[in-house]
Amino acid sequence: MLWWQNLPFLSILLCLLASAGCSLLPGRISRHLARGVLLLCILGSASLTAGLLRSGSGAFVFWMGHFPAPWGNEIRAGVLEGVCACLFPLIMLCALTAGRGALAEGTASRRENLYDAVCMLLMSALLAQVYSNDLFTCYVFLEIMTLSACALIAFRNSGPSLAAAIRYMVLNLVGSGLFLLSLVLLYDLTGHLLMENLHDSVRALAADGAHHRSLTIIIALMTVGLCVKSALFPFHSWVPDAYSAGVPSSNAILSSLVSKGYILLLLKVYVRVFGWDTVLASRVDLLLLGFSLAAVIYGSLAAMRAAHLSRMTAWSSVAQIGYIFLGLGLGTGGYAAAVFHLISHAFAKSLLFLSGDRLREAGGGSDRLADLTGAARRDPVSAVCWSAAALSMVGLPFTGGLVSKLLLGMEALHHSLPVRIAVLAVLALSTLLNVCYFLRTLLVLWSPGREASPLRESGRRLFPVHAACGVLALGVLGTFLGASPLLELLTRGLAQF
Amino acid sequence: MNLSMLWENRPQAAAVILFGIGLATLLLNQNLIRKIIGFSFMDSAVFLFLASEGYIAGRAAPIQNPASPLPASAFVNPIPAGLVLTGIVVSVSVTALMLALTVRLWQRYHTLNLDEIIRLARREEE
Amino acid sequence: MRNDLDQDLRASLEEPVPSASPLDQAHLLQHRSAVLREENDLSRMEPDALRRLRILYRVLSVLVACGIVGTLLWGVADLPAFGGGANPTENEVMDRYLSEGMREGGATNLVANMILDYRAFDTLGESHVLFTAACAVLLLLSREPERGDLSRSVPEADAPADPVLVFTARVLCPALLLFGLYVVLNGHLGPGGGFSGGTVMGAALILYRCAFGRRRASAFLSLRGCRTLTGAALAFYALSKAWSFFTGANHLPSGIGPGTPGAILSAGLILPLNIAVGCVVCCTMYGFFALFEESGILPEGDGSSGRSRPEPGSSRFRKGGAEA
Numbered sequence: 001m002l003w004w005q006n007l008p009f010l011s012i013l014l015c016l017l018a019s020a021g022c023s024l025l026p027g028r029i030s031r032h033l034a035r036g037v038l039l040l041c042i043l044g045s046a047s048l049t050a051g052l053l054r055s056g057s058g059a060f061v062f063w064m065g066h067f068p069a070p071w072g073n074e075i076r077a078g079v080l081e082g083v084c085a086c087l088f089p090l091i092m093l094c095a096l097t098a099g100r101g102a103l104a105e106g107t108a109s110r111r112e113n114l115y116d117a118v119c120m121l122l123m124s125a126l127l128a129q130v131y132s133n134d135l136f137t138c139y140v141f142l143e144i145m146t147l148s149a150c151a152l153i154a155f156r157n158s159g160p161s162l163a164a165a166i167r168y169m170v171l172n173l174v175g176s177g178l179f180l181l182s183l184v185l186l187y188d189l190t191g192h193l194l195m196e197n198l199h200d201s202v203r204a205l206a207a208d209g210a211h212h213r214s215l216t217i218i219i220a221l222m223t224v225g226l227c228v229k230s231a232l233f234p235f236h237s238w239v240p241d242a243y244s245a246g247v248p249s250s251n252a253i254l255s256s257l258v259s260k261g262y263i264l265l266l267l268k269v270y271v272r273v274f275g276w277d278t279v280l281a282s283r284v285d286l287l288l289l290g291f292s293l294a295a296v297i298y299g300s301l302a303a304m305r306a307a308h309l310s311r312m313t314a315w316s317s318v319a320q321i322g323y324i325f326l327g328l329g330l331g332t333g334g335y336a337a338a339v340f341h342l343i344s345h346a347f348a349k350s351l352l353f354l355s356g357d358r359l360r361e362a363g364g365g366s367d368r369l370a371d372l373t374g375a376a377r378r379d380p381v382s383a384v385c386w387s388a389a390a391l392s393m394v395g396l397p398f399t400g401g402l403v404s405k406l407l408l409g410m411e412a413l414h415h416s417l418p419v420r421i422a423v424l425a426v427l428a429l430s431t432l433l434n435v436c437y438f439l440r441t442l443l444v445l446w447s448p449g450r451e452a453s454p455l456r457e458s459g460r461r462l463f464p465v466h467a468a469c470g471v472l473a474l475g476v477l478g479t480f481l482g483a484s485p486l487l488e489l490l491t492r493g494l495a496q497f
Numbered sequence: 498m499n500l501s502m503l504w505e506n507r508p509q510a511a512a513v514i515l516f517g518i519g520l521a522t523l524l525l526n527q528n529l530i531r532k533i534i535g536f537s538f539m540d541s542a543v544f545l546f547l548a549s550e551g552y553i554a555g556r557a558a559p560i561q562n563p564a565s566p567l568p569a570s571a572f573v574n575p576i577p578a579g580l581v582l583t584g585i586v587v588s589v590s591v592t593a594l595m596l597a598l599t600v601r602l603w604q605r606y607h608t609l610n611l612d613e614i615i616r617l618a619r620r621e622e623e
Numbered sequence: 624m625r626n627d628l629d630q631d632l633r634a635s636l637e638e639p640v641p642s643a644s645p646l647d648q649a650h651l652l653q654h655r656s657a658v659l660r661e662e663n664d665l666s667r668m669e670p671d672a673l674r675r676l677r678i679l680y681r682v683l684s685v686l687v688a689c690g691i692v693g694t695l696l697w698g699v700a701d702l703p704a705f706g707g708g709a710n711p712t713e714n715e716v717m718d719r720y721l722s723e724g725m726r727e728g729g730a731t732n733l734v735a736n737m738i739l740d741y742r743a744f745d746t747l748g749e750s751h752v753l754f755t756a757a758c759a760v761l762l763l764l765s766r767e768p769e770r771g772d773l774s775r776s777v778p779e780a781d782a783p784a785d786p787v788l789v790f791t792a793r794v795l796c797p798a799l800l801l802f803g804l805y806v807v808l809n810g811h812l813g814p815g816g817g818f819s820g821g822t823v824m825g826a827a828l829i830l831y832r833c834a835f836g837r838r839r840a841s842a843f844l845s846l847r848g849c850r851t852l853t854g855a856a857l858a859f860y861a862l863s864k865a866w867s868f869f870t871g872a873n874h875l876p877s878g879i880g881p882g883t884p885g886a887i888l889s890a891g892l893i894l895p896l897n898i899a900v901g902c903v904v905c906c907t908m909y910g911f912f913a914l915f916e917e918s919g920i921l922p923e924g925d926g927s928s929g930r931s932r933p934e935p936g937s938s939r940f941r942k943g944g945a946e947a
Binding site: 001005006009010013016017019020021023024062063064065066067070071072073075111114115117118121124125128134136137140141143144147148150151154155157162181185187188189190191192201211213214217218 | 694695697698701702703710711712713714715716717719720727740741742743744745747748749751752754755756758759761762763765850851853854855857858861862864865867868869870871872873874877
Binding site: 136140143146147150151154157158159160162163164165166167169170173174177180181184187188193241244245 | 516520523529532536539540543546547550576577580583584587590591594595598599601602605606611614615617618619621622
């Protein structure tokens with residue numbers, strides 16, 4: 001066993017230990033602890049990816065204990081896992097750094113250390129989700145994600161945020177229930193919980209044609225359960241309220257990390273447990289395609305009607321989740337597009353929320369579009385970052401959004417005529433709608449408005465926010481400039497996923 | 498539908514019906530406490546399902562005798578028991594968190610009706 | 624909407640509830656405020672369209688629930704037979720847990736071997752689910768500043784508890800604590816373990832708090848103490864399992880053997896882990912109760928004591944509701 005193969009398990013355990021530590025330490029120490037651990041996780045995952053690439057050996061399995069595969073737990077790491085494990089802590093680090101000021105002022109209870117503890121738990125759950133090779137482990141950490149995300153939404157402790165949190169919980173628990181039920185049914189049919197063994201058993205069942213009915217039900221339940229949890233179109237009702245009532249760092253984390261974790265799990269289930277052929281045989285792909293196309297259109301239309309910046313961003317998030325699921329619904333060829341969009345959207349959306357909060361400050365504490373006239377003059381750095389993210393959402397050149405839309409469109413060409421037409425038409429229409437509402441907001445932001453009122457904060461306090469936004473903006477740019485190596489990395493990762 | 502097979506699997510069928518009752522409770526009631534009860538129903542239904550999966554007719558609970566170990570064919574499946582344990586812990590955690598949210602919402606809006614709460618929250622936001 | 628509300632009211636009145644329980648008070652207050660608000664908002668009654676939407680929603684939810692139940696029943700009829708001896712679940716995984724479990728893990732309770740040795744990572748996650756919920760509830764319900772003990776600001780005089788309760792608690796608390804401890808410590812030898820034993824001990828502490836008031840309970844175990852104990856137990860759990868995962872994956876000797884099955888000091892890490900889990904569960908259960916009690920069910924701003932008192936108007940309201 002090589003030294004870097006210990007890194008995945010170390011990063012999960014480090015986050016768990018840090019969460020226990022953060023809950024006991026005062027806020028000013030816990031924030032440094034949390035950031036330090038996140039930094040270590042990024043470094044660890046980067047060395048893991050480098051090690052994997054250099055050795056060229058493909059994915060490896062790590063026993064969690066003294067017992068081999070079907071008896072003990074195990075985790076599995078390949079290139080794709082390494083990339084995701086770099087991305088997630090990076091975005092959380094940026095969100096925690098940029099959102100710290102708003103965290104302290106916007107809350108009734110000053111329990112920042114608990115916020116850090118919950119964030120560390122969320123991070124450990126995300127990493128476990130990324131690495132786990134056992135479906136039941138995934139379920140356990142899925143619940144940690146659900147609970148900690150609820151705590152993040154409710155952190156402000158104001159009425160709207162509590163109401164949003166309870167709506168989030170209601171829908172998400174239905175999702176967890178469906179996922180658990182399908183997991184239990186699957187265990188009943190196969191007798192396994194480990195993904196490789198599940199895959200073999202499902203293969204055998206599909207070849208036999210035995211239990212075809214239950215298998216279809218299981219795939220449908222699991223898909224719907226995870227769609228509910230990642231707020232795909234008909235299950236999105238909590239999204240706008242949650243994102244407009246939460247603190248900005250929570251919004252960034254929720255939209256860029258939590259929903260992505262569920263999507264990654266669904267991808268894992270499709271690739272490692274069922275195999276795309278079995279999913280095709282159950283016709284669940286049509287469900288995915290239908291939901292995702294509807295999500296793209298509905299989210300964009302609703303974003304056009306929104307009067308607040310945060311609500312608009314939230315609705316655009318509904319649409320963007322649709323793009324990722326569109327990639328999944330297109331099958332094996334669309335996986336790379338889905339993961340690429342997952343990455344580019346994670347950068348852009350967290351940037352939109354974090355810099356959007358700065359613009360709200362510049363707009364005098366209101367994020368009504370009407371109040372934001374000329375906000376760019378008062379806080380140019382945030383405005384530039386926001387604009388970059390918005391352009392990525394639209395899919396203009398020099399942003400990652402363009403690449404993912406191109407990938408999706410190109411993949412659709414390989415499909416049957418109705419699918420091809422539907423996907424291309426929806427892509428075109430949604431791009432048009434995106435242009436409408438993001439361009440309108442950009443014009444409002446950059447137009448000369450009321451005379452500039454000086455910002456309340458000094459430059460020194462703003463520096464961490466701007467630095468974090470800058471890093472994310474670089475990510476948006478980097479996903480375009482480095483698109484081809486990243487895509488190659490993802491393809492290689494998916495091949496060994 | 499194969500009815501004799503359904504009768505054979507009646508514990509599972511009962512669990513599934515309980516799950517549906519829980520889901521309907523959750524969807525039909527706007528009262529938060531009743532919604533939480535609906536969740537507990539759904540969770541318990543899944544546990545019942547799991548427990549009936551582990552059962553093998555005529556076998557004992559998996560506690561081994563150290564002096565004279567029994568063969569594996571003497572015991573029921575231990576895996577569902579472990580899974581149920583995990584599920585119960587998750588269910589307790591979720592219920593506690595939901596109740597805490599409900600208490601806070603009630604302190605704020607003096608109602609447990611979710612529609613009402615959402616309406617009041619919207620008004621407060623504006 | 625009005626009709627629904629009245630029906631709800633009537634339903635709640637028909638339920639036989641003890642009038643002094645806080646939850647009941649909560650319900651009555653809720654209904655009354657809802658009615659009052661509805662009367663104030665008569666001008667803003669919901670339009671017909673919304674009402675129709677609500678009916679549609681109800682019909683749809685019934686359909687969805689029935690659809691899911693029907694589909695699942697359809698699937699259940701397709702599953703392997705209940706209780707049969709040759710189902711897919713009876714495979715090599717189960718066989719090894721049952722036949723080799725005691726030799727490899729050291730515990731005679733084969734389920735304990737499975738959850739704390741073979742599949743310990745799941746259980747590690749499971750205790751952290753509880754911890755996540757504890758953090759979230761603490762975030763939501765505590766109103767104290769960061770430093771200091773939560774029990775300090777509590778009013779000095781607790782209402783004297785019922786003598787029956789005090790007597791029962793005096794008899795039951797030590798017995799329950801001892802029993803919980805036994806269940807935890809015996810977890811590797813028989814039915815039991817950290818989760819069940821911890822729950823029993825948590826129940827004992829809750830009973831103690833109910834009977835003797837929060838001041839005496841806090842002197843025994845404060846919320847701050849709960850948090851410290853939970854954090855320490857979780858850290859111990861994570862660290863010891865980190866050692867076992869690390870040595871296992873790298874094929875190193877862990878230095879922890881299964882011992883003699885059946886002896887109290889056996890089964891390697893299972894006993895200490897059971898104790899750690901017992902601490903976490905006990906503290907979390909007790910902490911949940913303490914936080915819920917201290918936050919009170921009374922609305923914000925009403926009374927600083929935080930403890931719910933019977934609302935004077937409530938019984939009249941009950942009568943009024945019944946007449947209507």
